[in-house]
Amino acid sequence: MAPDHHEGDNAAALRPTEPQRRYLERGLSEPGGKLPLFDAEGRAVPRKTVEACVSHGWARPWFDNPLKPDWLVCRLTEAGYRALGKEPPKA
Template identity: 60%
Template sequence: MGRKSPTQSQLEYLSLGVGQPGGKLPLFDREGQQIRKATIESCIRNGWAAPWFDNPIKPDWLVCRLTDEGYALLGEGAFPIQKT
């Protein structure tokens, strides 16, 4: 059984990690709104993102990074080039 296609929200979230050190995914979008936990969790379930480290200040926040599958989904190599 294949994986589900990503939603627009998932793609937008994942794209924020491209060009970031280690593929770090942000907790907030470009407008300063917190990324929905359901979006983050679904990206983890699909293998596109992985938990990176625990945030001791906000333990309920999921700090994640792009996986190789996440880069591939976005059409990026393992070492993506910052797009301008």
């Protein structure tokens, strides 16, 4: 029987690519770990980057945007903080 694994345990062991890391790092200074829709130059963060971070467990959808339903508004997870070498904030 396979050992019981938690998604966050595996996600924290993986390393984000450079674009994923840049995206995730932006959430470190935002309330609640909110991740940006746009990069530092004002370009939309590629959906592929956002979806990859969600699939690895580093980010999770936060809320639906009624004005732009195709935008994926996310926040850092505990695994996301750890993938960046940071401790998640205490709740």
